[in-house]
Amino acid sequence: MAAKPKPRIKVPKEAKIGELVTIKTLISHEMESGQRKDKEGNLIPRKIINKFACDFNGAPVFSCDIDPAISANPYFEFSAKLTESGAFTFTWTDDDGSVYTDEQKITVS
Numbered sequence: 001m002a003a004k005p006k007p008r009i010k011v012p013k014e015a016k017i018g019e020l021v022t023i024k025t026l027i028s029h030e031m032e033s034g035q036r037k038d039k040e041g042n043l044i045p046r047k048i049i050n051k052f053a054c055d056f057n058g059a060p061v062f063s064c065d066i067d068p069a070i071s072a073n074p075y076f077e078f079s080a081k082l083t084e085s086g087a088f089t090f091t092w093t094d095d096d097g098s099v100y101t102d103e104q105k106i107t108v109s
Contacts, residue, residue: 003028004100005027005028005029005049005092005094005098005100006027006028007025007026007027007028007090007092007100007101007102008025008026008027008028009023009024009025009026009088009090009102009104010023010024010025011023011088011104011106012106013105013106013107014106014107014108014109015082015106015107015108016108016109017082017083017084017108017109018081018082018083019081019082019108020079020080020081021079021080021081021082021106022077022078022079023054023061023062023077023078023079023080023088024075024076024077025052025054025075025076025077025090026073026074026075026076027049027073027074027092027100028073029048029049029072029073029074029092029094030047030072031047031048031049031068031070031071031072031073031074032044032045032046032047032048033046033048033068033069034046034047034068035068046068046095047094047095047096048066048067048068048070048094048095049066049070049074049092049093049094049100050065050066050067050093050094050095051063051064051065051066051091051092051093052064052066052074052076052090052091052092052093053090053091054078054088054089054090054091055088055089055091056080056082056086056087056088056089057084057086057087058089061078061080061088062076062078062080064076082106082108083108084108085105085106085107085108085109086105086106086108087103087104087105087106088103088104088105088106089101089102089103090102090103090104
């Protein structure tokens, strides 16, 4: 892979107590399935984001395991109902053990 995967996240800056907010994430990643062959006929090793998790102030909000059939640049959209201000922590785990994280804060009033 040519470049380090780059997460892109959209979280509202503010919300009202109890409001349902939509969170959108996308990470730029080539997602090699391990089923293709190179020019010499050798299998290209699998390299995918295999786990995604989102926590809010340390409490789990959303998580999933990802299989090789997912497309490149995996996108997730989910909602959360918040009762306090804090930070979302996003974590993507790669097959090679690499972990990519990002954090987004939100003010709840």
